[in-house]
Amino acid sequence: xxxxxxxxxYQVFMALHLIHEVTSPQAFGMLKDKGLNVAYPARTFxxxxxxxxxxxxxxxxxxxxxxxxxxxxxxxxxxxxxEFFAPETGSQGIxxxxxxxxxxxxxGMTICCGDxxxxxxxxFGCIALGIGTSQVRDxxxxxxxxxxxxxxxxxxxxxxxxxxxxxxxxxxxxIRVLGVNGGVGFAYEYSGDTISRMTMEERMTVCNMSIEGGxxxxxxxxxxxxxxxxxxxxxxxxxxxxxxxxxRWASFASDDDATYDDVVDFDASQIEPTVTWGVTPxxxxxxxxxxxxxxxxxxxELLASALNYMKLEANAPIKGxxxxxxxxGSCTNGRLSDFEAVAEVLRGHHVAQGVRAIAVPGSEKVDAxxxxxxxxxxxxxxxxxxxxxxxxxxxxxxxxxxxGDEVCASSSNRNFMGRQGSSTGRTILMSPIMVAxxxxxxxxxxxxxVFGLEG
Amino acid sequence: MDTKTKRxxxxxxxxxxxxxxxxxxxxxxxxxxxxxxLGPSLFYDERFDAKGVxxxxxxxxxxxxxxxxxxxxxxxxxxxxxxxxxxxxxxFGIDVxxxxxxxxxxxxxxxxxxxxxxxxxxxxxxxxxxxVQKAPEEPLLIDLESMQIMFLNxxxxxxxxxxxxxxxxxxxxxxxxxxxxxxxxVAAVDARLxx
Numbered sequence: 085x086x087x088x089x090x091x092x093x094y095q096v097f098m099a100l101h102l103i104h105e106v107t108s109p110q111a112f113g114m115l116k117d118k119g120l121n122v123a124y125p126a127r128t129f130x131x132x133x134x135x136x137x138x139x140x141x142x143x144x145x146x147x148x149x150x151x152x153x154x155x156x157x158x159x160x161x162x163x164x165x166x167e168f169f170a171p172e173t174g175s176q177g178i179x180x181x182x183x184x185x186x187x188x189x190x191x192g193m194t195i196c197c198g199d200x201x202x203x204x205x206x207x208f209g210c211i212a213l214g215i216g217t218s219q220v221r222d223x224x225x226x227x228x229x230x231x232x233x234x235x236x237x238x239x240x241x242x243x244x245x246x247x248x249x250x251x252x253x254x255x256x257x258x259i260r261v262l263g264v265n266g267g268v269g270f271a272y273e274y275s276g277d278t279i280s281r282m283t284m285e286e287r288m289t290v291c292n293m294s295i296e297g298g299x300x301x302x303x304x305x306x307x308x309x310x311x312x313x314x315x316x317x318x319x320x321x322x323x324x325x326x327x328x329x330x331x332r333w334a335s336f337a338s339d340d341d342a343t344y345d346d347v348v349d350f351d352a353s354q355i356e357p358t359v360t361w362g363v364t365p366x367x368x369x370x371x372x373x374x375x376x377x378x379x380x381x382x383x384x385e386l387l388a389s390a391l392n393y394m395k396l397e398a399n400a401p402i403k404g405x406x407x408x409x410x411x412x413g414s415c416t417n418g419r420l421s422d423f424e425a426v427a428e429v430l431r432g433h434h435v436a437q438g439v440r441a442i443a444v445p446g447s448e449k450v451d452a453x454x455x456x457x458x459x460x461x462x463x464x465x466x467x468x469x470x471x472x473x474x475x476x477x478x479x480x481x482x483x484x485x486x487x488g489d490e491v492c493a494s495s496s497n498r499n500f501m502g503r504q505g506s507s508t509g510r511t512i513l514m515s516p517i518m519v520a521x522x523x524x525x526x527x528x529x530x531x532x533x534v535f536g537l538e539g
Numbered sequence: 540m541d542t543k544t545k546r547x548x549x550x551x552x553x554x555x556x557x558x559x560x561x562x563x564x565x566x567x568x569x570x571x572x573x574x575x576x577l578g579p580s581l582f583y584d585e586r587f588d589a590k591g592v593x594x595x596x597x598x599x600x601x602x603x604x605x606x607x608x609x610x611x612x613x614x615x616x617x618x619x620x621x622x623x624x625x626x627x628x629x630x631f632g633i634d635v636x637x638x639x640x641x642x643x644x645x646x647x648x649x650x651x652x653x654x655x656x657x658x659x660x661x662x663x664x665x666x667x668x669x670x671v672q673k674a675p676e677e678p679l680l681i682d683l684e685s686m687q688i689m690f691l692n693x694x695x696x697x698x699x700x701x702x703x704x705x706x707x708x709x710x711x712x713x714x715x716x717x718x719x720x721x722x723x724x725v726a727a728v729d730a731r732l733x734x
Contacts, residue, residue, distance in 0.1 A: 086724045089717050091705035097728040107621060109572045118715075123722075124729060135570065149570040156572045200620040200644060216622035216648035217574075222715055228725055230714040232702050264557055265614035268643060298617065300643050364557050364617075386556055479566045479619075500561040500618060507565070507584035 086228055093230045099193040101128040101223045102179045103166070105135055105157045106481065107198030111220035112160040122164040124227045129188060130161045130168040133178045134481045138444050138471035141171045150482070164224075177447020177473045180204040180415040184288060185449050187317025190329070191306035192336035196223055201415045201497065202301075203294040207287035208314075209306035209336055211271070214295060234300055235345035237270045241278040243352040248532035250425070251286035252417060252495070252515035254278070255293040256358040258350065260368040267299030270345070273338065274304050278352040284313040285421040292416045293497050296365040305337040359528060360499045360513040361402050362390030367499075371518070371530045375400050393501055394510050395489065402528050405512070409492040410441040410523035411504075412468075412516045414478040417495035418446025420453050422516045427462040429517055429535035435467030436526030442484065443468045444476040468523070480505025493522035543710050546635050546655070546681040548607030551597050552668040553582070558611055559618035560645060564627045577623055578630030598631070602675045608635045610668050613661075616645025625649045635681060637688075637697065639664050650703050650712050655683060657697040667695050683707050 086095040103111075108130070115121070122128065135150040145151040161168040169175040169182055176182070180201050183189040191209035196202060198220045205212035219229055239258060259266075272294045279287065287304050294302030311330050314320045321329050356370030367390055369375065377398040381387040391398060396405065412418075412426060423443065435441045443463045445451040451473055454460055460470040477484040478496035485505025486492055492504055492511050499511035512528060521531035532538050541547065568580040586596040593599050598606075609628065615638040616624060625648045628636065636649060637657045646656045659667065670691060671679075680689040683704060688695040699707075706712040 086721050086728055089711075089714060090709060091702045091711060093702045093706075093714070095718055095721060097725060097732070099732055106569050107623075110574055110622075113573060120719075123725070127729075147570070153570065153572055198620060198622075200618065202620075214620040214644050216620055216625075216644060216651065218622060218648065218651040218713070218715075222718055225715060226718040226721075226725060227729065228718050228721070230718060232700065264617060265640060265642070268614070268640060295618075295644075298614070298642065364559075383556065389555070479561075481566045481569055498559075498561070498618060500559045502565055502584045503561050505567070507589065 089230055093232055095228050096194060096231050097228050098196050098223050099127065100183070100188060100195045101227070102183055102195070102197040102202070103128060103130045103220065104179050104197070104199065105132045105153045107217050108220050109153060109156040109160060110217050111198070111224055112156070112164075114218070114221040115224055120225045122166065122224045125165040127227060128166045128224065129183070130157060130166055131176055131179050131182050132157060132171065134475045134479065136171065136474040137482050138442070138474045138476045138484055141472055147483070174448050174452070177449065178415045178418060178475055180288070180292065181418060181446035181450060184208065184284070185317070185447060187314055187320035190314065190320065191310060191333035196229060200295040201292050203299070204288050204292040204415060206291040206294065206302040207284060207304050208310055209304065209333070211303070212301055234271045235269055236273055237267070237299070237346040237348060238273050238275060238344040239348050239350065240276040241274065241350045241352050242276045243278060245278065245352050245355065248517065248537040249355050249357055250515040250517065251282060251289040253355055253358045254352065255290045256360070256365065256368045256513065257355045259293065259297040259365050260358065261350070262297055262348065264296060264364045264366040265298040267294065267297040270299050272297065272299040272302045273344070274302065279304060280307065283421060284309060285419045288419070289416055293365065296497060306333050307337070357515065357518050357531060359402055359518065360511070361394065361396060363393055363499055363501050365497065365499060365513060368513070369402060371403055371528065373402065375402055403530060405528040406491065407493045407512065407522050407527060408439060408490040409486060410435070410439055410519050411444070411477040411492055411494045411496065412442070412519050413444030413446060413476050414496040415446065415475070416497040417516045418444060418450065420450050422495065423450070423454050423459050423463070424457070426516050426520045427459045429531070429537070430466045430520050431462055433466055433524045433535070435523045439523050439526050441468040441523040442471055442477065444471045445473050447473050477504055479503060493519045493528065495519050544682060544684045544708055546683070547678050548635070549603070549605065549675060549677070550608035550610050550671045550679050551603040551606035551675070552610045552671055553597055554612060554668075556613040557617055558615050560616055560621050560624040561618055563616065563624040564621065569621060569623050574623065574626035574630065577627040578632070581627040581631040605632070607632055608637065608679055608681075609633045610637045610664070610671065613639040615641050617642035620644040620648070622648045625652050625654055629654055637664065637667070646700070650706065651714070653712050655699065655707055656703070657681070657699060659695065659697045663695050
């Protein structure tokens with residue numbers, strides 16, 4: 085922290101700033117207008133993810149405006165001495181996959197990025213904030229942000245997850261219970277033995293969607309799992325320096341007797357594979373449940389407008405809802421373990437006729453690691469297309485889009501109206517193995533039944 | 540006349556809870572390197588069908604032409620951090636947003652651009668929206684200092700985040716100059732963390 089501003093906000097130093105082509109080019113323009121320079125270019129790193137096509141990334145990109153955005157990012161980063169993880173360098177990927185896998189994301193850091201899913205990095209014991217473009221400008225120019233203090237809600241999750249229930253189901257369930265605006269004014273700190281047993285990639289999935297619950301950021305205390313993940317990563321110190329860093333990181337963990345503004349408990353054993361039925365991530369149910377009715381849903385208007393958009397009926401089972409598209413990828417579920425989990429169950433199955441299924445690794449490193457294990461072949465022989473890294477169909481700023489009112493079983497994070505590129509397109513959020521099950525059945529299905537995961 | 544502490548203008552009510560920034564500005568319009576052209580794309584998919592024909596959205600109703608105050612419901616601006624959303628709102632000609640509550644990143648983006656986000660409780664907010672529907676030609680007078688809206692001789696109280704209100708009253712809603720003024724203190728933090 086640097087100090088306090090006149091209006092009572094605090095000026096907070098940002099240890100790491102990540103930028104991409106959608107929300108950052110305009111910030112460089114703002115700097116130029118004000119005659120300002122980048123204050124600490126070594127603390128900023130750039131990648132290209134939102135607009136990059138996942139079929140051909142040959143330059144110039146087929147879309148003129150996408151090409152232009154990429155060029156502005158290339159020029160701005162070169163001009164200001166900012167490292168840019170360009171395509172084909174082996175390090176390009178979705179910004180929230182790249183930061184952790186390179187080891188740029190380290191415990192105790194304050195991190196920001198012009199992207200709401202920056203919450204992902206909280207999995208490492210970081211305060212990681214999504215910001216707007218004017219704030220990207222502020223950080224480029226001053227390496228600081230003006231901030232109000234946040235309240236902290238501790239979300240305790242205890243117990244064993246049932247087979248076939250994943251980190252994605254956990255966070256969809258938490259948002260279902262606490263609501264899409266339940267987290268406004270809060271940071272969410274996830275803890276409990278369920279979280280402690282999670283791998284770093286699972287923890288990232290949980291923290292990633294904190295913003296979907298309205299929370300400004302997600303946080304998990306760093307522990308041995310965190311340090312083991314970081315050890316040996318490209319941008320992490322090694323040898324004695326690693327041991328020193330590790331001791332420092334451990335000192336950032338919140339104390340056992342810390343006080344919280346709110347505490348909520350969840351029983352992990354009660355969580356089912358969870359899917360959305362509506363147009364917000366909180367409009368979610370267990371795959372075996374029925375779509376809510378006016379009696380079971382608290383907001384009648386929201387229910388009616390969501391069902392109208394989704395063309396679904398109240399009280400109908402969600403299982404069996406036909407899908408036309410299946411998407412596995414995104415900053416929520418586009419990491420190696422996501423593809424490994426799917427590959428493990430997908431062998432011997434095939435995507436249903438009439439379903440377009442794509443698997444999009446979150447980064448070039450994820451792609452390379454998956455290929456080295458032959459995962460891409462398992463996906464391809466099951467009828468999935470294996471694509472190049474990018475945000476792809478999560479937000480459809482690239483050629484991967486829904487057409488008309490297609491229904492997409494998606495491992496991404498938002499089921500907002502029009503989110504996947506068609507103003508009538510419909511998104512059903514779920515875990516990667518649930519997407520695979522839906523792809524195989526051509527309809528929303530219980531992965532435990534489709535792949536024989538019971539018991 | 541608008542001043543630091545007073546805003547006036549006609550209002551338009553866009554109903555709905557949880558209106559996300561993808562609805563405010565669909566992602567395809569984010570393909571740009573400046574924000575200058577975003578105004579016409581505000582709420583595009585809510586306002587126009589696939590053929591570009593108007594669906595009669597409140598923003599396109601003749602009685603609301605030139606409105607500069609947007610009223611909506613709860614959790615306005617949730618989802619993506621895209622500043623394109625408040626930029627589109629501002630470029631469209633809106634300079635105040637009133638809602639029951641706001642998503643935080645959106646609220647922060649609006650503040651930096653000089654768009655005050657005014658919070659009102661559900662009942663008075665609904666009453667104000669209903670009155671605006673009845674007399675859309677009448678202007679609202681907003682006083683950020685007393686946190687009151689005058690409309691048709693009725694007074695409505697709103698609230699603002701204290702730091703946001705302070706920033707508007709002082710004219711420091713864009714914090715960049717204040718942040719830059721602390722260069723030496725920032726350098727000290729950088730040096731400590733780099734050690």
